[in-house]
Amino acid sequence: EPEVTQTPSHQVTQMGQEVILRCVPISNHLYFYWYRQILGQKVEFLVSFYNNEISEKSEIFDDQFSVERPDGSNFTLKIRSTKLEDSAMYFCASCPSAGELFFGEGSRLTVL
């Protein structure tokens, strides 16, 4: 069964460093998303991507964040200068059309 894959599964970084989280969505899906979940808290929407551009983003997704789909298969989330409060599990998801999300297993980011 096709699945969304994410790398790395866990990354530890120093505050102020840049981080890139990578995702390979399911190949025939059209919408791509990043969500994050701080430990013990709710799943929060960050950004959605459709037709090679951002279609919607939340207030969390500030100038420190960016997304790219550089080669038609990978979908990356970059955090330019990490803060302590960026520590969270970051989930990539894709969906073929309206609403049914398929999630990757997540990338745990720890900022020290």
Next chain:
Amino acid sequence: RKEVEQDPGPFNVPEGATVAFNCTYSNSASQSFFWYRQDCRKEPKLLMSVYSSGNEDGRFTAQLNRASQYISLLIRDSKLSDSATYLCVVSRYSSASKIIFGSGTRLSIRP
């Protein structure tokens, strides 16, 4: 008011019991509704979509009430393996651009 609200629980029920969760949403333009299940430290996984006419999948029944803007999930004959957090998910518009998660309801099934 939060866009999607759920009772956080925890619900602690014996095996075999029937348990029901509700979820309310604030935006009347919401179009698509889902229940996801999330196990501890794992990714959310789709449990079922929620249709206007209500739908059933084995022991699980989902209902949508557009007039009152809530959806519900009923679990019959609960199993130990049903212990998880259940996430109410709402898509605000007919497009898939923004999909909002509730905070989740924790369910614990005891033997």
